[in-house]
Amino acid sequence: MKNIPIILMGCGGVGRQLLQHIVSCRSLHANKGIHLRVVGVCDSKTFLVTQDVLSTEFDDAFLMDICRTKSDGLSLEKCISSGKCEASSYSESRRKLTDIAARLGFVLVDCSASSETIEVITQTVNLGCCAVLANKKPLTCSMEEFDKLFLQPRRIRHESTVGAGLPIITSLNRIISSGDEISLIIGSLSGTLGYVMSEVENGKPFSEVVKAAKDLGYTEPDPRDDLSGMDVARKGLILARLLGQRLEMKTTTVESLCPDKMGPDMMTLEDFLANGLPLLDNDIEKRVKKASSNGKVLRYVCILENSQCKVGIHEVPKDSALGRLKGSDNVVEIYSRCYVNPLVIQGAGAGNDTTAAGVLADIIDLQDQFP
Amino acid sequence: MKNIPIILMGCGGVGRQLLQHIVSCRSLHANKGIHLRVVGVCDSKTFLVTQDVLSTEFDDAFLMDICRTKSDGLSLEKCISSGKCEASSYSESRRKLTDIAARLGFVLVDCSASSETIEVITQTVNLGCCAVLANKKPLTCSMEEFDKLFLQPRRIRHESTVGAGLPIITSLNRIISSGDEISLIIGSLSGTLGYVMSEVENGKPFSEVVKAAKDLGYTEPDPRDDLSGMDVARKGLILARLLGQRLEMKTTTVESLCPDKMGPDMMTLEDFLANGLPLLDNDIEKRVKKASSNGKVLRYVCILENSQCKVGIHEVPKDSALGRLKGSDNVVEIYSRCYVNPLVIQGAGAGNDTTAAGVLADIIDLQDQFP
Incomplete structure (x- = not known):
């Protein structure tokens, strides 16, 4: 033994x-x-x-x-x-x-x-x-x-x-050790933001979706911790370093869905939910419509490409694995020499x-x- | 070193x-x-x-x-x-x-x-x-x-x-060693049959799709080697044994898409393509329509469930990873205690x-x- x-x-x-x-x-x-x-x-x-x-x-x-x-x-x-x-x-x-x-x-x-x-x-x-x-x-x-x-x-x-x-890192390590060259990784790595982005796609106001996600227990106690994108940025940085990119947290481009002026040091949680959050609806609605007019949908993703790591809202094709994502599943698409159509790994990405x-x-x- | x-x-x-x-x-x-x-x-x-x-x-x-x-x-x-x-x-x-x-x-x-x-x-x-x-x-x-x-x-x-x-076996081994209980594995593990089943879904006759697949180089030189399902059955048996099931090849239920009477020892390849294959169109067309009337599509899959391994045509929901499959990608859905919504692994499943x-x-x- x-x-x-x-x-x-x-x-x-x-x-x-x-x-x-x-x-x-x-x-x-x-x-x-x-x-x-x-x-x-x-x-x-x-x-x-x-x-x-x-x-x-x-x-x-x-x-x-x-x-x-x-x-x-x-x-x-x-x-x-x-x-x-x-x-x-x-x-x-x-x-x-x-x-x-x-x-x-x-x-x-x-x-x-x-x-x-x-x-x-x-x-x-x-x-x-x-x-x-x-x-x-x-x-x-x-x-x-x-x-x-x-x-x-x-x-x-x-x-x-x-x-x-989800076997994401295991799979990436296998791809890397086989000499296959990864050209792009794009992933929805927050169950919370995955849920939020797929719900606003159906026309629901951003503020209502975030509140619903909070009520369902999908978010951190303060949803601004999810909306900041910092958790996704950490995951993106971990994947980038796995690819051999010598990036620092501070050089990762992160789009926060919560403006600084609505941050925890500027507003109480109650004030944010009641008065801050609804001010964000209009912009998200416009972006959803713009994406839709291109046959695309919005996802909050991390993108690893050209030795860079970017985190934020991105338009993806409706009929891609990312575009079809519903609920709180995570999904990662890996593009490489062997995977011109991406290798897709999808499933529950949270839970004890x-x-x-x-x-x-x-x-x-x-x-x-x-x- | x-x-x-x-x-x-x-x-x-x-x-x-x-x-x-x-x-x-x-x-x-x-x-x-x-x-x-x-x-x-x-x-x-x-x-x-x-x-x-x-x-x-x-x-x-x-x-x-x-x-x-x-x-x-x-x-x-x-x-x-x-x-x-x-x-x-x-x-x-x-x-x-x-x-x-x-x-x-x-x-x-x-x-x-x-x-x-x-x-x-x-x-x-x-x-x-x-x-x-x-x-x-x-x-x-x-x-x-x-x-x-x-x-x-x-x-x-x-x-x-x-x-x-595709990191299928690696992922299964991880799930097994973590004590997560797998209840069902369903996978489209033949690029050839994946292509054929997604094309007949659009109304094309089975015989034409098989001939097109042959012309595209997707099939074995004799497409009956693919249509027999034996290659999928071998893969299914390998996965079943990984799950600890003590199955034999002969106890695996395999639905062949080519009747025995059209087998290589009964008909030449030319005769099969010209005269045998078109006789199969009608049955497949009926099954496609029946599935469609249930909101489903047909896929040629291996199913591991209840300590059994079955290989053949199966109706799957249109909006599942399997149902959305196009082209020659492979896809596997793994259902378990942790993955009530399945863990999905998808990508190219063939090629040197x-x-x-x-x-x-x-x-x-x-x-x-x-x-």
Whole structure:
């Protein structure tokens, strides 16, 4: 049985779901000769680790305790009293993790949303560990930090940073390693903005569609976080760097659907929804009509072409995979020497279940790194 | 630099293209720290191998010589006189390959169309080698042989056996290893039959569409080889076995679009095209109309559901990815717990360039198996 030690950073929605997947896949993985041994778990306050990382692990009952604790909105501190672990503070966790990495090869899984994890991931990977990321932030750092992080690229997987569990990065890596030349990638990588753009296509006012998306739970608590396009821009930058483009976040062209003067520091959320948002309807309606008169529809996409990454509203043919998109699915079209008609990958691009499934597939994909 | 020895079986269209890809990707792969060292090449008559497999390789000029020779329709025998290799007959090649496998870990690449390669692949993999297959036949053998072949599943890749370079098998393996439960796979996996079914949808007679497809070079020299559905059935069986279903070729339900009485042993090709094929128009036309009256269209698909594999004509919704399919693209819809709306993968599913690109991506994906 191949034994893969795991340390998880971030046990909110995705991380918690990952622990549940690990437990429910025990027999499936055993049949493939694999055992995932969770030896540590970290939230924003506390780092819990087994008493002897070389030989023990958190048992499944304790992992389920952790899930329940986090599901109840509590901190991992509550689990310390179990006697099944040692605890350190978050601030000590970095030193602890590199100490362990010097003695044990493990997979460091980053399901947090923190921009502070890059340093410890870089350190542990360069000490011989592997890393799996659902967290986009470490991949959208400066190129200098990025280069240090990817000194050992085979030890890092991050499928769930773009399109959740959709096999976008896996597929791109295959295309790249086969020498096929990618000329264009165009993708709708926000379920929220995908929903919004396909609904306004049918004539509904932008403001009503955004409010409906908020009511359906499709948006962040403040929809301006989606409308800013920054989340799509991060995904675009991750794909661009995969293609070898040495771009920085600040050189990515991002069209925000929310003007600066309606930003969170200028207007309350209530004021924005009631008075700001409706002012945007007219412009979007005009653009929808203009696109329609060209036989096209509007999509909020990231476009990678000519070593550039652009994010914003774009007219696409009605009968393309992008143009036919409905609901909150993500879709990516990849054009290359082999794919003159694009390679299309489409499906749910959000949700804790599918994101955690992508993380778990990444962990299993790293199995050949372990003896 | 990681050095990966390669021995290629079958250097017709795909194999030849693979050698060209390997040569043209030299600097790309060197940047990733990989060197693909081709030490042997085999066609149906001759096995060429370097004089010392442990330390030498065919240089790029010799690989290009091999490509030219095969492109001219000649046998590898013609390359013997180069003095750059040792030659054996095809019948000796099996013993030679296992001899080498006992001394050297290599990737055995099967780009042949032979049903005889399974034994040598099984032997070399169980001696510690890896295998990459574009050849479907070894994967559609009996379950008994299949089990022996897959004793070391991590050492085998075969993306290009289904949908050429499309990332179908890679994606399925990820979904399976994450514990997501697949409820249904439905795919149009023949570019030829995809083209035929989308053209008859527009009212064109079946016989004319098949003849047009033949003239466009979309079909096998005898289109009955496509119409029989056997190639799709093989792909369906490969996917079914990936899902863990212990099915045999003979238990796969296959609807042939060419009745037995019009088979190659009953009618010449000319007679079939002139007199047999037009007799099929009426039935297809009726089925197209019946589907259309239900808001559906006909596709020739493989369906994996309830531990069964069925291959044949099926009515699908007009506005699904399958229903919108035009031209010779392949498309697969995968339904699972995470993908209630299906995960869709679509693109070119045939052609030497994309098939060889899939093989090359598989080889690179095996890099962690080599020290």
